Amino acid sequence: MLKNEKTQEKEMKKEMMLKVSDIDPKFKYEISKLPGAENVLLCFQCGTCTADCPIARFDDFYRPRKLVRLVQLGLKDKLxxxxxxxxxxxxxxxxxxxPQDVGIADIVRALRNLTTREGKMPVVYKEIASNILKTGYAYVIPGLRLKKREEEGLPSLPKASVENLAKLCDITGLSKMLEKVRT
Amino acid sequence: MSGSKYLLFLGCVIPYRISSYEISTRKVLDKLGVELKEMPEFNCCGFPLDPINHDMMLTLAARNLCLAEQQNLSIMTLCNGCFGTLNHVNKELKEDEKIREKVNGYLKEIDMEFEGTITVKHLIHVFAQDIGYERIKESIQKPLNPLHVAQHLGCHVIRPTKYVGFDDPENPSVLKELIEITGAKCLNYMDEMECCGAPIIGVNDKIPLQLAREKLDHIRAVGAQALVTVCPFCHMMYDLNQPRIERTFNEKFDIPVLHYPQLLGLAMGFSPDELAFKQLRVDASRILTN
Known part of the structure; x- marks a missing residue:
């Protein structure tokens, strides 16, 4: 038991240790080219974002300031x-x-987009994307619901042009991404 | 009194499970002389795909904007998420030539082009800026005093400030004023501007439920009899998910959650049935007898 704890501690320390080879010095420039993330280099780590973040209050690991710092340091794989x-x-x-006009939420979105490009995303997004491509709507609206709309005197729902959505999905590169996805 | 006309952008979650919001909105706007036209065709605003592909989000939003341009009508949304996305993309495409060219390049594939001729509004802007407080006041037939409620405005209808520029994001007053026109009193409570957490439901349910629990707790602490929202996602977190929150944290709240048009509709003299009160998960009949 004790031995097990020790190995665990060792492994944790190993995990926390950074190697120069982990650093991708160009990563911060790559991110700063993405819309909304232009000011990533201006972050001076004041921590206002983390202090005001509702998620950080309930999660032990989500810290927006830290994410921005990791970007600045170029720790791409870690992110x-x-x-x-x-x-x-x-x-x-x-x-x-x-105070520095850093688009923190946009930087997080940029990180998500890059992760997706490498074939990884939470399964819920794959479902939503597939629903939109099939119906135009993010959720599959059951037939019963559509019938109920009629009973409630609501107009029928506008339809989607599914062929056009498929074209846009191909041209924006989303189709390829969805094929690669491992979730 | 000439009425205004909008293209109604319903979004996805309202027809999926929150039609009480749509029903009450249509009733109230009709009486106030606002004409709604249905979208000729529809696709999701794009918001849920932004995390996985920013370009697809831009293009889906722009496609809806183009449909509105073809109708020569401005869009009105009921959902904060749809508003935030469509408004942001509309402004960005109008102002940033580079992004406009890129998105128009995608749209060319389907014979569409963004021109930038319309605006995007949320229901609350239509109430506050177009119909105006005076006209709403005139429509009140059954003032709701002594009802005490609390507001939850939500995020995307007010932030980020540089794209929205409406009301004060640190201390918003527009929804409060709209509530008080009905005769109900709108109580202040702690962390009014806190997010409902809905966008990460499906990725992580624990945090949104904790956030929503905390809000219900703060509302209860000031003695509000109901919560008033203007977004289907926020409404879902507090109303549909309230029993789940109660089970998870072993705590009873029993706080009814109304869409603003339901509250206004009551004061305008509509019956609770006409405003689809029966579709609310948390029974609101208790506040009706007050």
Missing amino acids: LSNDVIWLCSTCFTCIDHC
């Missing part, structure tokens, strides 16, 4: 393999309060 990037609820409080 893209980390599930916490999917926790931002896009309330945009961080963007409103940042």
Whole structure:
């Protein structure tokens, strides 16, 4: 038991240790080219984002300031393999309060987009994407619901042009991404 | 009194499970002389796909904007998420030539082009800016005093400030004023601007439930008899998920959650049935007898 704890501690320390080879010095420039993330280099780590983040209050690991720092340091693999990037609820409080006009929520979105490009995303997004492509709506609206609309005197729902959505999905690269997805 | 006309952008979650919001909105706007036209065709605003592909989000939003441009009508949304996305993309495409060219490049594939001729509004803007407080006041027939409620405005109808620029995001007053026109009193409570957490449901349910629990707790602490929302996602977190929150945290709240048009509709003299009160998960009949 004790031995087990010791190995665990060792492994944790190993995990926390950074190697120069982990650093991708160009990563911060790559991110700063993405819409909304232009000011990533201006972050001076004041921590207002983390202090005001509703998610950080309830999660032990989600810290927007830390995510921005990891971007600045170029720890790409550490960021893209980390599930916490999917926790931002896009309330945009961080963007409103940042004294340096850093688009923190946009940086998190950029990280998510890059992760997806590598074939990884939470399964819920794959479902939503597939629903939109099939029906135009993010959820599959059951037939009973449509019938009930009639009974309630509501107009019928506008339909989607599914062929056009499929075209857009191909041209924006989403189709390829969805094929690759391992979730 | 000439009425205004909008293209109604319903979004996905309202027809899926929150039609009480749609029913009450249509009733109230009709009486206030606002004409709604249905979207000729529809696709999701794009918001749920932004995390996985920003370009697809931009293009889905732009496609809806193009449909509205073809109708020569401005869009009115009921959902904060749809508003935030469509408004942001509309402004970004109008202002940023580079992004506009890129998105128009995608849209060319389906013979569409963004021109930038319309605006995007949320229901609350239509109430506050177009119909105006005076006209709403005139429509009140049964003032709701002594009802005490609390507001939950939600995030995307007010943040990020640089794209929305409406009301004060630190201390919003518009929904409060709209509530008080009905005769109900709108109580202040702690962390009014806190997010409901709905966008990460499905990725992580624990945190949104904790956030929603905390809000219900703060509302109860000031003695509000009901919560008033203007977004189907926020409403879902507090109404549909309230029994789940109660089970998870072993705590009873029993706080009815109304869509603003339901509250206004009551004061305008509509019956609870006409406003689809029966579709609410948390029974609201208790506040009706007050």
